Amino acid sequence: MIALGCDHGGYELKQEIKKYLDENQVAYQDFGCDSLEATDYPIYAKKVARAILSGECEKGILICGTGIGISITANKFKGIRAALCSDCFSAEATRLHNDANILAMGGRVVGPGLAVKIVDTFLNTPFSGDQRHKNRIAQMETE
Numbered sequence: 001m002i003a004l005g006c007d008h009g010g011y012e013l014k015q016e017i018k019k020y021l022d023e024n025q026v027a028y029q030d031f032g033c034d035s036l037e038a039t040d041y042p043i044y045a046k047k048v049a050r051a052i053l054s055g056e057c058e059k060g061i062l063i064c065g066t067g068i069g070i071s072i073t074a075n076k077f078k079g080i081r082a083a084l085c086s087d088c089f090s091a092e093a094t095r096l097h098n099d100a101n102i103l104a105m106g107g108r109v110v111g112p113g114l115a116v117k118i119v120d121t122f123l124n125t126p127f128s129g130d131q132r133h134k135n136r137i138a139q140m141e142t143e
């Protein structure tokens with residue numbers, strides 16, 4: 001199950017991503033927002049982060065205007081690794097190396113065609129499982 005969240009700056013791109021997920025029979029839960037009306041991205045970042053940490057959802061996709069505020073918020077949660085990506089190379093690398101559990105994107109940064117490819121790459125790339133990457137991920141969790 002994929003958790004989706006966005007603010008008004010990411011709403012239109014989220015609709016495009018939902019079309020892709022529907023076409024590919026990928027199950028998702030949409031945690032809002034539900035319109036272009038101005039709202040606050042931390043609300044949705046927190047909902048998606050909590051859904052992943054509870055085990056309700058396996059991965060998440062968060063979108064705001066830039067992808068920055070929403071990813072910063074999600075990364076405040078221990079165990080969340082939200083990667084802001086605007087290209088497929090980064091989306092692949094962050095799964096292989098960081099075992100990222102949230103993909104963040106900017107609705108005002110990437111167009112729908114590229115965004116769908118980034119989502120496809122992110123969802124279909126497994127974590128490498130390499131010990132060096134596991135060690136580095138473990139180090140993220142301590143100050």
Ligand code: RB5
Pocket residue numbers: 007008009010041064065066067068069070
């Ligand atoms: C909203 O205007 C915008 O600030 C928000 O979507 C995001 O880009 C913040 O990081």
